Amino acid sequence: MSAALSWRLLVIAGALVVLGYVAAYFATVVIPVAIALLLSALMGPAVTALVRWRVPRWAATTVVLVGGLALVIGVLTSVVTAFIEGLPDLQKQVTQSLETIRDWLINGPLHLKQEDITGYINQAIEALKANTSVITSGALSTAATVGEILTGFLLVLFTLIFFLHDGQGIWRGILRAVPSRIRDRVDVAGSRGFDSLSSYVKATVLVAVVDAVGIGIGLIAVGVPLAIPLAALVFLGAFIPIVGGLLAGTVAVLVALVANGLVSALIVLVIVVAVMQLESHVLQPLLLGKAVQLHPLAVVVAIVGGLALAGLVGALLSVPVLAVISAAIRSLSSPREVPVEVEPDPAEGAKRA
Incomplete structure (x- = not known):
C-alpha cells in the first residue's frame, strides 16, 4: 500500500516539475495569460453585474476595461508625481545623513582621517569605471526588458478582453476536449x-x-x-x-x-x-x-x-x-455534483428574440 502511494506521489511530483519547466520555457506567453486570468477574476464580477443591468456584454467589457485602465494610470501618475516632488527633500536629507556619517567616522571611535575617506571614495569611483562595460550591457538588457514588458502588456490586454467578453465560451471550448463521461x-x-x-x-x-x-x-x-x-x-x-x-x-x-x-x-x-x-x-x-x-x-x-x-x-x-x-x-x-448553471446573458437572449 505504501509503495503504491509512494510511486503515485513521485509521478505527480514529476508531472508538476515538468509542467513547471514547460511553463517557464514558454514564460513569454504563459505569464501574460496568467496575469490576464487574475485580472479577469477581479473584473469579471463587475462585467457580470453590468450585464444583469441589461448592459450588452461588449459595452460592459469596454466600460470595465476603460475604468480599470483609467484607475491604474491615475494611481501611477500620482505615485510618479509624488516621487518627483519628494526627491529633492530626500536628496537634502541624504546629504545631511552622509555628512553626519562622515563626521562620525572622523570624530567617532574609528578616528579615520579625511584622506582615508577620500581614498575609499576614489576606490569606489575607480571600481565603477572598471565595470562600465557591465553597466552598459545591463542597460542594453534593460532596454530589451522594456520591449518585452510592452509586448507582454499588449498580450495581457488582448487576452483580458476575450476572457471578460467570452470567458464562458472559451471554457466550453476547453471542455469539448475532455471525455464526456467526466466532463461534468x-x-x-x-x-x-x-x-x-x-x-x-x-x-x-x-x-x-x-x-x-x-x-x-x-x-x-x-x-x-x-x-x-x-x-x-x-x-x-x-x-x-x-x-x-x-x-x-x-x-x-x-x-x-x-x-x-x-x-x-x-x-x-x-x-x-x-x-x-x-x-x-x-x-x-x-x-x-x-x-x-x-x-x-x-x-x-x-x-x-x-x-x-x-x-x-x-x-x-x-x-x-x-x-x-x-x-x-x-x-x-468530493461526491458527484451537478454543474452550476450559469445565468444566461440578457444581451444574447435579446439577439435570439
Missing part, C-alpha cells in the same frame, strides 16, 4: 477553481490596501520622504503573501534610516511590524483563510518554488495557481 465533474472543478481564484484576488487586494494605507499613514506621520511611493510599493508587495509586504516594509525602514536617522527608522519599524501582525493574525485568517484553504507551509513552499522557476512573477503567481489546483482537486475528490 471537470466543469464543476473548473468553476470551483475559478471561484477560489476570484475570492483570492479580492481578498488579496483588500489586504494590500490595508497594508499600504496603514504603513503610508505612519510614514507621513513620521515625516519620511517619498511616503506615497513607498506605500504604493507596500501595496504591490502585499500581492506576494507573507514575504512581499515584509520586504516592502523593510525598504521603507531603510529609507527612513538614511533620510531621517535611527529614531525615525525605529518608529517606522514598529509601524511595519504592527501592520504585519494585523495582516498575519486578523486579515489573513479572516479574508484569505476563507478564500484559499491552504496551509502557511504550502504557501511558503509555493512562493519559493515559483521564485526559483520564474523569478518575481513566479512568486506572484504561485499561490493563486496553487489555490486553483487545490480547489479543483477538492471538487474532483
Whole structure:
C-alpha cells in the first residue's frame, strides 16, 4: 500500500516539475495569460453585474476595461508625481545623513582621517569605471526588458478582453476536449477553481490596501520622504503573501534610516511590524483563510518554488495557481455534483428574440 502511494506521489511530483519547466520555457506567453486570468477574476464580477443591468456584454467589457485602465494610470501618475516632488527633500536629507556619517567616522571611535575617506571614495569611483562595460550591457538588457514588458502588456490586454467578453465560451471550448463521461465533474472543478481564484484576488487586494494605507499613514506621520511611493510599493508587495509586504516594509525602514536617522527608522519599524501582525493574525485568517484553504507551509513552499522557476512573477503567481489546483482537486475528490448553471446573458437572449 505504501509503495503504491509512494510511486503515485513521485509521478505527480514529476508531472508538476515538468509542467513547471514547460511553463517557464514558454514564460513569454504563459505569464501574460496568467496575469490576464487574475485580472479577469477581479473584473469579471463587475462585467457580470453590468450585464444583469441589461448592459450588452461588449459595452460592459469596454466600460470595465476603460475604468480599470483609467484607475491604474491615475494611481501611477500620482505615485510618479509624488516621487518627483519628494526627491529633492530626500536628496537634502541624504546629504545631511552622509555628512553626519562622515563626521562620525572622523570624530567617532574609528578616528579615520579625511584622506582615508577620500581614498575609499576614489576606490569606489575607480571600481565603477572598471565595470562600465557591465553597466552598459545591463542597460542594453534593460532596454530589451522594456520591449518585452510592452509586448507582454499588449498580450495581457488582448487576452483580458476575450476572457471578460467570452470567458464562458472559451471554457466550453476547453471542455469539448475532455471525455464526456467526466466532463461534468471537470466543469464543476473548473468553476470551483475559478471561484477560489476570484475570492483570492479580492481578498488579496483588500489586504494590500490595508497594508499600504496603514504603513503610508505612519510614514507621513513620521515625516519620511517619498511616503506615497513607498506605500504604493507596500501595496504591490502585499500581492506576494507573507514575504512581499515584509520586504516592502523593510525598504521603507531603510529609507527612513538614511533620510531621517535611527529614531525615525525605529518608529517606522514598529509601524511595519504592527501592520504585519494585523495582516498575519486578523486579515489573513479572516479574508484569505476563507478564500484559499491552504496551509502557511504550502504557501511558503509555493512562493519559493515559483521564485526559483520564474523569478518575481513566479512568486506572484504561485499561490493563486496553487489555490486553483487545490480547489479543483477538492471538487474532483468530493461526491458527484451537478454543474452550476450559469445565468444566461440578457444581451444574447435579446439577439435570439
